[in-house]
Amino acid sequence: MDENNKPQSDFDLDAALAEKFQQVQQDANRLRAMNDNTDTPASSPVPEPTEVPHQEQPEPETGSPAPEPESPEEPAEELPQFDIGETPEKPAATTEEDKAAAKERKARYKLKRQILITNRIGAVVRIFAIGTIIFGGSIFLLVGTRPTESAEENRKLATPPSFSLEALGSGDYVKDLMHYYEDTVPGRSSFKHMISKLESYQGLQGEDKVQFYGNIAPVKKEETADADSKTTTTAPVASGNRSTETTTATTVVTEPDPVEIGDGIVLVDKRAISIYGGSFSRGEKYAATLNEYKKQLGSKVNVYSLVAPTAVSFYLPDSYAGYTGSESDNIDHIDENLKDVKAVDAYAALAAHTDEDIYARTDHHWLPLGAYYAAEAFAKTANVSFAPLSGYTKTTLSGYLGSMYTFTKSAVLQENPEDFTYYTPHNQYTTQYYDTNFTNERDGKLLISLDNVEPVSWYLVFMGGDEKITHVKTDVTNKRTLVIVKDSYGNALVPYLTQSFSDIYVIDMRYFDLNAVSFMQQVGATDVLFAMNTFSATGGNSECLETIRTQ
Structure with a gap:
């Protein structure tokens, strides 16, 4: 083709x-x-x-048959x-700004994560630490050694109450048990020191640079008290900004807890003063107990009450008088309730010498010179001879920081220690000591050596402490035997009476295991002197007098 x-x-x-x-x-x-x-x-x-x-394809000629498509000899392209x-993968940042932003976001996320982890770890650690402290403190309070006495407060601490169904039913057992646990907290002294130090940082001050420590509040003063424990008070009625009228109301007074030495302290003019609470009703109980002693001892035994005021009566500024009870009023109220018991007016004897060193500035005790004037007042009441200060050897030690510094840890007291002067009698006498049940006799000195005694304990010069029975036999020939029932204030009286009585027996009402009346009769007492400060006479210590009378 x-x-x-x-x-x-x-x-x-x-x-x-x-x-x-x-x-x-x-x-x-x-x-x-x-x-x-x-x-x-x-x-x-x-x-x-x-x-x-x-793209248009050429149309086939008319009459021509449509050619069949030839299959390409070469394979089609894949x-x-x-x-x-x-x-698809996200393209990487193409600019420096994008890279920097991404880096910053990553750093912020990492920081937030670290903070979150740290906070969670800290919360766990805090919870664990608090739980450990609470658990450990609870175990310590339950099984720790409980103290039996307080050297700073100069008193014997509470003892465990005896269980009985009657006491449990009345609630007395639970009340006494709670008081025992509160009063004998393990490490009690250290806790009190720590609290006092924290309170000193508090900066609680009044006018004239007066600083407060402990529990201090205005005192509601008692004016009268009767058998029904009622008191009549006169209070101002406010009218605008002035008090122009008064109203009289009779209210029933509940027995307050006794205020102990060191509960509230005022620091003024380099002197620490313990605030006094006072209680007419407790004073009445003290007087009633002494009346019972007199009744049991009979008319042949002279019984005396010497309630010594403390520094608060003479050195607290008048502007702060509302924060303390009146020691003078409480002593007078006690004396009014005594029957056939002779009151010794130590208050007037001390008030005449307030310009002398009769009370310590850094301790809650009176100084030996103050005790001398009180002993002189007693000797006059008892009608016995009394030696002048020239009949004693005077010894002075410098650097005394007593219990008030221990309570407050005040820098003012620390920077202003005081002298401690005591007097040794010239006459001849011997001293024997016994255990509190009048056994285990041993010879000793009435005034101990202070060579190895810390300044805070220099008041221990008198008989070396309280927990013992002391017998002083003197060269006095009047055949009068004196028994002194005392707290620590009474210790300082003893040296001044060695030239007034033939025999002197000294017992501490807090540490005595015999019946006191039987003991007084056994030693042939002609005179019995109850000598203590106001805190003891109207506080918890006075209850010991009834205990040793009836045990």
Whole structure:
């Protein structure tokens, strides 16, 4: 067949390949747009694919049969495959700002995580520490050694109450048991010192640089008391900013807890003063107990009451008088209730010498010179001889810091210690000591050596302390035997009476294991002196007097 007569094919290979290539380009563009949408807002327009113009094919001649497409001899070009389900990788930051922002976000996240972890660890540690302290403190309070006496307060601490169904039913057993646990806290002395020191940092001060320690509040003063424990008080009625009228009301007074030495302290003019509470009703009980002693001892035995005031009566500024009970009023009320018991007016004897060193500035005791004036008042009441100060050897020690410094830890007291002067009698006497049940006799000295004694304990020069029975036999020939029943204030009286009585027996009402009346009769007492400060006479110590009378 002639080449010109050969039928022409309508299939154009080049055009088909071009069309396929355009389709591939369109698919690629769509994939690029999808990738771009992951990094740009959704509102960004997606470029539409470019439309490929359709290439017209030549129409076959009329009458000519349509040629069948020839299969290409060469294989079709392999098209690229795309997996639409795959997530394309996010392109890396292309600018320094983006890198810096990403780094900052990472650092902030790391810091927040570290703070969160630290806070959680700290909370766990705090909870563990607090739990350990509470648990350990509870064990310490339960099984720790409980003290039996307080050297700073100069008293014997509470003892465990005896159990009985009657006491349990009335509530007395539980009350006494709670008092025992409160009064004998292990480490009691250390806790009191710590609290006093913390209170000194509190800066609680009044006028004139007066500083308060402990529990100090205005005192409601008792004016009268009767058998029904009632008191009549006169109080101002406010009218505007002034008190112009008064009203009188009768109220029932409940028995307050006794105020102990050191509960409240005022520091003024380099002197620490213990605030006095006072209690007419407790004073009445003290007087009633002494009346019972007199009744049991009989008319042949002289019984005396010497209630010594403390420094608060003479050295507390008048502007703070409302914070303390009146020692003078309480002593007078006691004396009014005594029957056949002779009152010794130590208050007046001391008031005449307030410009002398009669009370310690750093301790709650009187100084030996103050005790001398009180002993002189007793000697006059008892009608016995009494030696002047020239009949004693005077010894002075410097650097005394007593119990008030122990209570307060005041820098003012520490920087201003005082002298401690005591007097040794010239006459001849011997001293024997016994245990509190009047056994185990041993010789000793009435005034001990202070060479190896700390300054805080220099008041122990008198007999070396309280927990013993002392017998002093003197060269006096009047055949009068004196028994002194005392607290620590009474210790300082003894040396001044060695020239007034033939025999002197000294017992402490807090540390005595016998029946006191039987003991007084056994030693042949002609005179019995109850000598103590106001805190003891109207406080808890006075209850010991009834205990040793009836035990």
